[in-house]
Amino acid sequence: MTEFRFELHNTDGEARLGTLHTAHGTVQTPAFMPVGTAATVKAMSPADVRATGAEIILANTYHLMLRPTAERIARLGGLHAFMGWSRPILTDSGGYQVLSLSALRRIDEDGVTFRSHIDGSEHRLTPERAVDIQRLLGSDITMVLDECPAFGVPADEAAASMRRSLRWAERCRKAFEARPGHGLFGIVQGGVYADLRSESAAALCSIGFEGYAIGGLAVGETPAMMLSVAEATAAQLPTDQPRYLMGVGKPDQVVAAVLRGIDMFDCVLPTRSGRTGQAFTRAGTLNMRNARHVDDTQPLDAACRCPACSNFTRAYISHLTRSGEILGAMLLTGHNITFYQDVMAELRAVIASGNARPWADQFFARYGEGSG
Numbered sequence: 001m002t003e004f005r006f007e008l009h010n011t012d013g014e015a016r017l018g019t020l021h022t023a024h025g026t027v028q029t030p031a032f033m034p035v036g037t038a039a040t041v042k043a044m045s046p047a048d049v050r051a052t053g054a055e056i057i058l059a060n061t062y063h064l065m066l067r068p069t070a071e072r073i074a075r076l077g078g079l080h081a082f083m084g085w086s087r088p089i090l091t092d093s094g095g096y097q098v099l100s101l102s103a104l105r106r107i108d109e110d111g112v113t114f115r116s117h118i119d120g121s122e123h124r125l126t127p128e129r130a131v132d133i134q135r136l137l138g139s140d141i142t143m144v145l146d147e148c149p150a151f152g153v154p155a156d157e158a159a160a161s162m163r164r165s166l167r168w169a170e171r172c173r174k175a176f177e178a179r180p181g182h183g184l185f186g187i188v189q190g191g192v193y194a195d196l197r198s199e200s201a202a203a204l205c206s207i208g209f210e211g212y213a214i215g216g217l218a219v220g221e222t223p224a225m226m227l228s229v230a231e232a233t234a235a236q237l238p239t240d241q242p243r244y245l246m247g248v249g250k251p252d253q254v255v256a257a258v259l260r261g262i263d264m265f266d267c268v269l270p271t272r273s274g275r276t277g278q279a280f281t282r283a284g285t286l287n288m289r290n291a292r293h294v295d296d297t298q299p300l301d302a303a304c305r306c307p308a309c310s311n312f313t314r315a316y317i318s319h320l321t322r323s324g325e326i327l328g329a330m331l332l333t334g335h336n337i338t339f340y341q342d343v344m345a346e347l348r349a350v351i352a353s354g355n356a357r358p359w360a361d362q363f364f365a366r367y368g369e370g371s372g
Contacts, residue, residue: 001023001180001181002021002022002023002180002181003021003180003181004021004022004023004140004180004181004182004183004210005020005021006018006019006020006021006029006210006211006240006241006242007019007020007021008239008240009352010351010352011351012350012351012354012355012356012357013259013356013357014231014234014235014259014260014261015030015258015259015261015347015351015356016029016030016243016261016263016351017029017030017348017351017352018242018263020056020088020211020242020263020264021181022056022088022140022141022181022182022183023088023140023179023180023181023182024080024086024087024088024089024140024181025055025086025087025088026055027055027056027088027264028055028348029242029263029264029348030258030262030263030264030265030344030347030348030351031055031056031263031264031265031344032054032254032264032265032266032267032340032341032343032344033054033056033057033058033090033264033265033266034049034052034054034057034058034266034270034271034337034340035057035058035266035267035268035271036049036057036058036059036083036085037058037059037060037063037268038059038060038063038064038067039059039064039073039079039082039083040083041057041271041333041337042271042275042333043271043274043275043326043329043330043333043334044271044330044333044334044337045084046083046084046085048334049085049337050085050087052306052334052337052338052340052341053338053341053342053344053345054337054341055087055088056087056088056089056090056140057085057087057088057089057090058089058090058091058092058266059079059083059089059090059091059092059137059139060091060092060094060097061091061092061093061094061130061133061134061137061143062092062094062097062098062125063094063097064079064091064133064137065094065123065125065133066116066118066123067118070132070133070134070136070137071136073136073137074136074137074138078136078137078138079091079137079138079139080138088140088141089137089138089139089140089141090139090140090141090143090185090266091134091137091139091141091142091143092143092246093130093134093142093143093144093145093146094125094130094133094145095112095125095130095145095146095147095148096148096215096247098112098114098125099112099147099148100148107147107164109164109167110126111124111125111126111127111129111145111168112124112125112126112147113125125145126145126171127144127145127168127169127171127172127175128171128172128175130144130145130172131144131145131172131175131176131177131184132175135177139182140181140182140183141182141183141184141185141210141211142172142176142182142183142184142185143184143185143187143213144165144168144169144172144173144184144185144186144187144209145168145172146165146168146169146187146189146215147161147164147165147168147189148189148215148216148219149161149189149191149216150219150220151191151192151219151220151221152220153191155191155193155196158189158190158191158193158196159190159193159196161189162189162190162191162196162199162200165187165189165200166200166203166204169186169187169203169204169207169209170207172184173186173207173208173209183209183210183211184209184210185209185210185211185212185213185242185244186204186207186209186211186212186213187204187212187213187214187215187246188200188201188204188212188213188214188215188216188233188237189215189216190216191216192221192225192229194229194232197229197232197233197236198236201233201236201237202236205236205237205238209241210241211241211242211243211244211264212237212238212241212242212243212244213243213244213245213246214229214230214233214234214243214244214245214246214262215246215247217229217230217245217246217247217248218246218247218248218249218267219247223249223250223253226248226249226253227253227256227257227260230245230248230257230260230262231260231261234260234261234262235261242263242264243261243262243263243264244262244263244264244265244266245257245262245264245265246266247266247267248265248267249265249267249269250267250269251280251339251340251343251367252363252364252367252368254267254340254343254344255343255347255360255363255364256360258347258351258356258360259356259357259360270333270336270337270339270340271333271336271337273285273332273336274329274330274332274333274334274335274336274337275329275332275333277289277321277322277328277332278332278336279300279301279317279332279335279336280335280336280339280340281300281301281304281339282301282303282339282363282366282367283301283366283367283368284367284368286300286314288314288317288318288321288322288328288332289318289321289322290318293314293315293317293318294315294318294319294322295315296313296314296315296318297313297314297315298313298314299312299313299314300314300317300335301335301339304335304338304339304342305338305342306334306335306338306339307331307334308331308332308334308335309335312331317331317332343363346359347359
């Protein structure tokens with residue numbers, strides 16, 4: 001049986017090249033995980049997602065526990081079989097969604113009680129229940145239940161929240177059922193307060209996890225602040241285990257975070273942007289509702305290998321987008337996920353060759369030139 005483990009192959013400055021071994025295959029890092037919140041990457045089939053180069057996707061405990069329920073998915077063979085994705089899956093514990101989507105919620109030491117955003121029904125999520133739901137789903141990577149405070153909370157509130165998350169993390173560790181190829185990740189919290197982040201990282205490392213995530217960022221702080229906190233936190237995490245920056249982000253932010261020692265990313269941006277008419281390219285972002293594209297016979301990105309760029313013009317994709325055609329969302333989503341995967345592949349290549357910084361400098365210089 002496959003052991004859950006992380007191999008670090010090379011470093012270039014703080015940038016890291018590695019391989020994550022899981023029950024459902026390997027993941028080359030740095031890696032970007034497309035978000036399949038409700039057991040689907042919106043507007044894409046699993047085969048299409050795989051064709052972009054993605055090796056791992058993210059699904060969400062909160063959404064799946066409400067609909068169709070983790071128990072039903074387990075009866076139907078687990079999440080991999082249910083959604084037709086045979087490669088690794090990471091499941092977010094649902095804590096962030098409980099706090100951001102549920103209008104009525106109550107947090108106490110034992111867990112959180114909340115009402116479903118779907119039908120108002122009441123539910124209870126504890127650290128033990130969050131871990132058990134993810135076991136029922138069969139995810140390769142389970143995330144601990146944590147509390148993600150809003151940006152700007154005072155230091156004493158951030159400290160109380162972080163310490164509660166640490167107590168929950170310890171309970172998750174005890175509740176996690178060890179299986180070959182499956183791992184549990186701790187989540188560093190502490191807002192933008194350096195001392196709280198250090199305390200959280202040290203305590204989580206003392207508990208011991210198969211990987212470590214940096215949570216509570218990309219929630220309103222500036223990009224510079226986010227990168228500063230991520231860099232300082234990553235430096236306090238083990239070198240022989242994966243580091244995951246949750247919910248980040250824009251392509252240039254992902255590249256910058258890789259240079260600061262981050263291995264794994266997820267964000268709804270490429271899929272959400274695909275559904276709202278935005279394309280990411282090597283020269284910046286394109287708004288396909290913009291009139292400048294209606295007669296443009298260029299591809300979205302001449303260097304891109306995706307079906308949208310190989311077969312269609314900006315003019316056609318603009319027409320689909322402005323007309324509200326489903327195909328427009330499908331093509332743009334596929335393009336955006338391909339773009340992110342290609343950026344990660346290029347990063348892995350330049351980390352291997354020791355050229356990460358020059359490549360990144362060129363990427364930053366080009367990115368944004370053609371936005372519009």
